[in-house]
Amino acid sequence: MVSRRNFFAITIVMGIIFFLFQFSNIAKERWNHYEENSYVTKKEDLQTSRTAYQARQNTEASETIVYVGRNSCNACAEVAANWADYMKKGITTYTSFTRYDQAIAAKKIKQPKLMLIESSDINWKDKNELQKMQKYVNAGINLVFSQMPDLKLIKENEAIRSLLGIYSVEKDRTKVKGIQLYEGLLLGGNTFYEATTKEEKKNQDFDLEFPWYKLETGTKSYMRGIPKNPKVKSENYPPVIWSKSYAKANVFVINGDFLEDSTGLGILTGILCETNEYTIYPVVNAQNMVLANYPGMAEENNKKMQEVYSQSMRGVFRDIVWPSVVSVYEKNHLGLTCMLAPQFDYEDKNEPNKKDLEYYLRLINEEKGEAGLSGYQVSDTSVKEKLKADNQYIQTQVPGYQFASFYQGNLSEKELAEALDESMLSSVRTVVEDSEKDSDVIGYQSRYVTKQKSVISGFKHTYRDDFRMKSVESALGYTNVLADMSRVAYPESKNDGWEKLGEKFASYTSSYWKAFDDFDKTTTAESDLRIRKFLALDYTHEKKDDTITLEVSNVGDTTSWFILRTHDRKIEKVTGGSYKKIEDDAWLIQADKSHVTIKLKAEENLYYH
Numbered sequence: 001m002v003s004r005r006n007f008f009a010i011t012i013v014m015g016i017i018f019f020l021f022q023f024s025n026i027a028k029e030r031w032n033h034y035e036e037n038s039y040v041t042k043k044e045d046l047q048t049s050r051t052a053y054q055a056r057q058n059t060e061a062s063e064t065i066v067y068v069g070r071n072s073c074n075a076c077a078e079v080a081a082n083w084a085d086y087m088k089k090g091i092t093t094y095t096s097f098t099r100y101d102q103a104i105a106a107k108k109i110k111q112p113k114l115m116l117i118e119s120s121d122i123n124w125k126d127k128n129e130l131q132k133m134q135k136y137v138n139a140g141i142n143l144v145f146s147q148m149p150d151l152k153l154i155k156e157n158e159a160i161r162s163l164l165g166i167y168s169v170e171k172d173r174t175k176v177k178g179i180q181l182y183e184g185l186l187l188g189g190n191t192f193y194e195a196t197t198k199e200e201k202k203n204q205d206f207d208l209e210f211p212w213y214k215l216e217t218g219t220k221s222y223m224r225g226i227p228k229n230p231k232v233k234s235e236n237y238p239p240v241i242w243s244k245s246y247a248k249a250n251v252f253v254i255n256g257d258f259l260e261d262s263t264g265l266g267i268l269t270g271i272l273c274e275t276n277e278y279t280i281y282p283v284v285n286a287q288n289m290v291l292a293n294y295p296g297m298a299e300e301n302n303k304k305m306q307e308v309y310s311q312s313m314r315g316v317f318r319d320i321v322w323p324s325v326v327s328v329y330e331k332n333h334l335g336l337t338c339m340l341a342p343q344f345d346y347e348d349k350n351e352p353n354k355k356d357l358e359y360y361l362r363l364i365n366e367e368k369g370e371a372g373l374s375g376y377q378v379s380d381t382s383v384k385e386k387l388k389a390d391n392q393y394i395q396t397q398v399p400g401y402q403f404a405s406f407y408q409g410n411l412s413e414k415e416l417a418e419a420l421d422e423s424m425l426s427s428v429r430t431v432v433e434d435s436e437k438d439s440d441v442i443g444y445q446s447r448y449v450t451k452q453k454s455v456i457s458g459f460k461h462t463y464r465d466d467f468r469m470k471s472v473e474s475a476l477g478y479t480n481v482l483a484d485m486s487r488v489a490y491p492e493s494k495n496d497g498w499e500k501l502g503e504k505f506a507s508y509t510s511s512y513w514k515a516f517d518d519f520d521k522t523t524t525a526e527s528d529l530r531i532r533k534f535l536a537l538d539y540t541h542e543k544k545d546d547t548i549t550l551e552v553s554n555v556g557d558t559t560s561w562f563i564l565r566t567h568d569r570k571i572e573k574v575t576g577g578s579y580k581k582i583e584d585d586a587w588l589i590q591a592d593k594s595h596v597t598i599k600l601k602a603e604e605n606l607y608y609h
Helices: 004-030 075-086 097-105 127-138 151-156 158-164 263-274 302-309 313-331 356-366 383-397 413-420 463-476 498-511 524-536
Strands: 064-068 090-094 114-118 142-146 166-175 178-181 191-194 209-215 219-226 239-245 250-254 279-283 286-296 335-341 370-374 405-407 430-433 442-444 450-453 478-484 538-544 547-553 560-565 571-575 577-583 586-591 595-600
Touching (some): 064 075, 064 097, 075 090, 075 263, 090 097, 114 263, 127 142, 151 158, 209 239, 263 279, 263 463, 286 524, 313 498, 335 356, 442 524, 478 498, 524 560
Parallel strands (some): 114 142, 286 335, 286 478, 335 370
Antiparallel strands (some): 166 209, 178 219, 239 250, 547 595
């Protein structure tokens, strides 16, 4: 039996809990200003393409990269040019070594520290070519070879083998069971890309068959194949990426097509770090998760939706997808942006629901996410008519609402330009593109509008995808995970059902980015501001004794971010900013002032490479 005193105490406690519960809901409702997009700002007041730092043609730059290849428009050349832009370095392209020698003789450029060579454009049978490359290395130029010369030439020509650090050819072809990426080249640590289960084998998309080279002493491997024979020692695994050390420089060999997409950005950054006592370079520091074409607000594709989900499209998005997405979002370290799709089919008679826009804007705002607009559709309506219909719906339901971010979807470049000229999108300052492999990951779409491309799909994470993601993170401190929810709205097979896609989405986003938790989670509009700053800034640095001095310009005294690679040196303190440890060899530097000093702890062991 409960005494009066206890009953009274229980009643008071229950009353307090009820009050707090009600108050929290009222406060959440009162303070949720969903009707205004807080990310919208006057883009004319921001940095533009005209303020972006241009170093590519600056041959007087202190560090100039040289690319040697006959086609300056091929994939490898584009990777080199984009990487040089991001690293604030000059780059010059020559069709041959003769052209380069002439430029040096005429003092048109300084001797570079790094020369990227398109192997397929080199006459490896010409002794003069080989002698020139050897001369460059002896003079202190680090050489990077994209792809390998013909295997027959390697076997026959000792000079080629010597230059590349190959002692012998063990096998013309060998098939390995996986790939091992050693720690040090990229952020993210030692990684095994080896499939041991049936499900994992679906993710194995590395080329597992290639020549087996035995390397000379004085070489270092960054990636190797894992032989099927367990008795082979790890130091004898067939190399994929390696370097040979010379007195003044190194030769780096990439046995694969890894320098032909955005993967090359991280590899070149890793090479830069390997060839210097320390390396400091700017990064974006932005981790994005974009739900493209979500939510949909019209009752469409009903027959298929009933067949797959036994619910309407609106019901699936509201009752199944949203709770799942929120659960995943709260467990990872990625910012949330939802690219709304008021309709998918503009030629049917199904109009978007009047209450859905306000409902989802409230939910997105509660999660501190961003609402953008999608340009995707399944009908043949012109982009102008589509945006007109979207605008009529949005302004009727939430008058005055504007967007800062836009998803290109299946619009062509011409249609995208037309869309950005529409008054409805006048406030848009960044465009998200679904283009995972392009090396121009970030940049300007137009004078006032930036572009940020997806790095990886939220529904697919193969081994090459993971390697590329680590590379982009290492070079830019940036990721953009894009989940295209049109697959849920218009499923083509049972694999497009949310039951399977949601499982993959949750698994991938919660597993593969743990190594990069020190980077900031951002919406695409927040990422846009950091991209503009990243593209505009210039910097210089020098080291004296144990102190690194960093000078940042073109961004005033606003915050910018850098990665410092120190070869096991630890930071004692930072003045003018702060730091975080990413991993043993890497630090995230936040520069709050234009002048930053980084004091390193005294060396315990000297570093030699």
